[in-house]
Amino acid sequence: MKNEALIHDGTVSFKGVWKDFGGVPVLRGIDLDIASGEILALLGQSGSGKTTLLRCVNGLEVIQKGTIEVGGELIQDSAKGKNSLSSDIAQIRQSIGIVFQQFNLFPHMTVMENICVAQIKVLGRSEEIARDRARSLLDRVGLLEKAESRPLQLSGGQQQRVAIARTLAMDPRVLLLDEVTSSLDPQMTNDVLRVIGDVAKDGITLIVVTHEMGFARHVANRAVFMHEGVVAEDAPAKELFENPQNENTKKFLAAVLSHQ
């Protein structure tokens, strides 16, 4: 039971998702269907609810209205009352990777242990298999020589690449990336974006919140613009960037692009 994945594809479906914090609405009826393997750029001003939406997908936030399904499994269903989370939430989370802006590596473990701990304890892999997997992922993100370092001995960009490797080691079907380069300098940002561009070829569903518009435009095949807790525009990435329809999208893109 331990290493059985509940989820077998990477579809994500939001239906009428409503979320408020102490009465202040943050998500106000989100309807969004994401196909397996789709690469979706989630755009919007600060405070528009992007982070909250991502956190709802793996149940770090509980919604008050609507449903969220991943791979056909009902993650949250507000009809269930106060605790809308699936009772299999821990098992479902194995298949949903999330990478945070602040990396959140475990500081008391080496890089290798960070990548192995959940493989062994959650997926039930043997130590040997877990280490092999960790080594190949570290090689992929260009950090094989850091396997025995502690997270705090690494630069921010290196820590973020380890965090991505840690998540990929779980073989997620859906990967959520929340402004993963926002606290990094330009050089480190490029290193991390290169890794994500590479992961985008794997067929995992990617939901990427980013302010790197050039990156979003080239890697994403779909872009969603959120405004004040609703989906204001939803279009193929190329279209949304080149020919935005919504007034707020236009303003947002103009403001962001003038900064870059």
Place this chain on the structure above:
Amino acid sequence: MDKMTWADLIDFLPTLLHGLAYSLGISAVVIVFSIIAGVCVAFMRVSRYRSVRGPVLAYVEFIRCTPALVQLYYIFYVLPIFGLTLEALTAGIVGFTIIYTAYLSEVFRAAINSVAKTQIEAAISLGMSNQQARRLVIIPQAARVALPPTVNYLLSLIKDTSLLSIITIQEIMFRGLILASQTFKYFTILTEVAFLYFCVCFPLTILARRLEAKFERELGYGKSNGEKKKNFFAVGPWGASKS
């Protein structure tokens, strides 16, 4: 004042060392019990249920706000009035365990709370159960945060065991006082007693300081956070309280 001579010092040494062994033995037993009980009490303190938190808080505050001397007298002289008579050594160990469990539970509670919420989120996002997150992520980090202050509490416990002389336990202070009252060499004997305490306790202060520096380096003040590293040489939360 008596004149301190090597002959006297050497003469008294075996008796005092015997007493010191008593003090250290009691301290060792008490610290082990107190750590185990303190961890349980700490998790009760952070429980989401008020009916669990409340009584535990009352116990901790009661102990923290009354002197150890009164508590020990109470256990040894007052409880027998209510029919509970403990032998001196048992009373001493029970008494100090009750006291240090309260102190250490505060240390452990603060340590548990110092582990960033984002660490728990990272753990459960990888599919860990709450219990796995607690065991693999929270406790190992909290233990590192708690260890240096725990060593400091061990140090004060060793000194506090001198209070047990009042309930007739033959630890170093008790033996020193008996010797002094027999020989009137208070200066020699109390100096020697102080020196022996110092020899045991001083290395512990150094140990606590080293552990603290090591874990600060490792954990970046107990939080995994890129920004913390940049502030590494600035004054951190612990550095600030020390100065």
